[in-house]
Amino acid sequence: MAGTRPIEVHSGQGGAMPEYRVLAFDIFGTTVDWRTGVAEQVAEIAAAQGVSLDAEAVADDWRGRYLPSMRRVNDGERGWTYLDTLHRESLDELLAERGLDFPEDVRRALVRAWHRLPAWPDSVPGLARLREKYVVAALSNGGFSLLTNLIKAAGLPFDCVLSAELARRYKPAPEPYLTAAELLDVRSEEVLMVACHSWDLDGARAAGLGTAFVERPREKGPHGADRPGEVEVDVTAGDFTELADRLGC
Amino acid sequence: MAGTRPIEVHSGQGGAMPEYRVLAFDIFGTTVDWRTGVAEQVAEIAAAQGVSLDAEAVADDWRGRYLPSMRRVNDGERGWTYLDTLHRESLDELLAERGLDFPEDVRRALVRAWHRLPAWPDSVPGLARLREKYVVAALSNGGFSLLTNLIKAAGLPFDCVLSAELARRYKPAPEPYLTAAELLDVRSEEVLMVACHSWDLDGARAAGLGTAFVERPREKGPHGADRPGEVEVDVTAGDFTELADRLGC
The missing domain is CATH 1.10.150.240 (Putative phosphatase; domain 2)
Structure with missing residues (x-):
């Protein structure tokens, strides 16, 4: 997967404080119910x-x-x-x-x-705002076809679909996160992984990505959900519109 | 690239006359100028x-x-x-x-x-109509990142981005066409390749895809362009809106 890349196509800032260029969104639970x-x-x-x-x-x-x-x-x-x-x-x-x-x-x-799953109410408007400033990509363990169908049916305005299938390993292994960065031609720290699951954000952080926790308290119905603070993250938000606020979109 | 697929996720019609489920669009020349x-x-x-x-x-x-x-x-x-x-x-x-x-x-x-290249005037409205009925995918020799940037900047309403990069061989070799079908979980004959280049459509046909020639007479300025009839195709159209007419969108 993914080829040898010329150094010249990387145009990251190279500063100490990375500027995110890509937001990678988990899908099941984070973007859809x-x-x-x-x-x-x-x-x-x-x-x-x-x-x-x-x-x-x-x-x-x-x-x-x-x-x-x-x-x-x-x-x-x-x-x-x-x-x-x-x-x-x-x-x-x-x-x-x-x-x-x-x-x-x-x-x-x-x-x-x-x-075919329903988006959370804030997912479409939040993504539409975030998309104005960032490349917004789906990055899920769902297959490429599954994700394409789901995103189309739910009208989610992603710029591209990525999948663990492209790396042939599932999150939270590092390969899906690193493949996403490689395909989008950015450094891993220029990608902000957005998820409602601590295990996903832990995996993303281990692969060098930035991390944003979005709380989805109703994800598992009455059975609770991951809470902010369980793992170290760079950004925390209540939903995608609050994430857009936090990121200045 | 791309995994072992369970037979049950294929839901093609299986008839003698394939029904297209995916339209795969060439980009340079076909979709953008x-x-x-x-x-x-x-x-x-x-x-x-x-x-x-x-x-x-x-x-x-x-x-x-x-x-x-x-x-x-x-x-x-x-x-x-x-x-x-x-x-x-x-x-x-x-x-x-x-x-x-x-x-x-x-x-x-x-x-x-x-x-960053301008879309032909009919590309956005044509794709928007075609997207109502089909999965519309970009399938170009451009890299995944290049295509994502280009499609975002031009506002092209694709459902997903595919690239020869995912197959690590360039069109007209069969791998990019077959990888597209595999990732979108359809049979190759359920994909209609849309291009203005005879060499691309010849490659797609050899890989078992349906083919649609869209004429772009201004592609090379005064230096001519591929004309319909140079290679055998399933559909011919003057632009993307005429293609939408032909496909009943």
Whole structure:
């Protein structure tokens, strides 16, 4: 991935205090409300099958298997595996545990629920403001196609889509963050990673990026959410419009 | 680049007549007017140096070295080399041949002229219409960063940026076209490559993509341009709005 770059195309300031040129946004939880979106689609699809279930509990259970499934890829237990495949495997497990036997086409439709999720209300207006000053990029563990579909459906005004798929390792490993900087031809400290998850911001910081914590208290419904102060970050904001304020947009 | 994909995420129609899901657009010449944009910036930068030159002739000469420089990469004469580096080498050659000795910072500024080019008048409105029905992607030999900058500056409403850089081979080799289809999780025949260059459309067709020729008669100023009918294509249009008409957008 990504080629040998000529030194002349780097035009960073080189000062002690980096000036951000790119804002890289986490997507699931940070930019879109995965829990509401997945639970609604699970409820609808299950109802069409005549199955009654607690759709929010399914969404929570499904998401709970997300980090462990990616960790097995990053730890080398298995080769690079696309997020849709991880989602499908987790789904099959949780359905089996619940004694639910959905047919193949229904399982496929459920996996695709993650391709269409509602933006938080501040995401579009906040990104529109931030985009005036910075390159705004999506940087998620979701696949390139998933992200392109999701961003298009939600009308999110990103300048470009980046994905862990381009680095073939998942965040919080350093490669996705460094690949983003390399593809956008900036130094890692010129990228500000924006996320609502401490583990993501920790990974970004370890890779040399700046970090912005945006609080999303409703991300996991009643199950709490990461809070500011759990990890060291450069910027903290309540939402994307407050982030735009903080960054002088 | 790009991982093992689960069969379930492909949702193509599978019929004999492919339905396009993605429109992939060439950029230099097809979507933006490189000649006017480069010549204007060359004229401005040269004037600031107190140098008088024929800026359009420089632009033409520079562009003339484009395909041969990429061919050397594709033929394996040299490893993957970023387009800005090829542009810089071509610039150094043509300046030397003209006896012009610009300093380093001026040469860098000249290379960056290719990062900021005006869209053809129909590009933004045409893309906006096409985007309602299709995923619209930039697919150029320009680097990812160059393309992101250029698309942002010109306000082109693409859903995502793709680049030969992601495949580490230049069009018309098959890899950039196939990588685009793979990243967007569609079959190659579900991608319609849109370009004003016969060589690009020939490459796309050889990789299994659909092809649309858009005529840009002013691309090379007085030096002619590729004409429809030189290679077999699936769709022909005079500009992007006529392409939108043809595709029922």
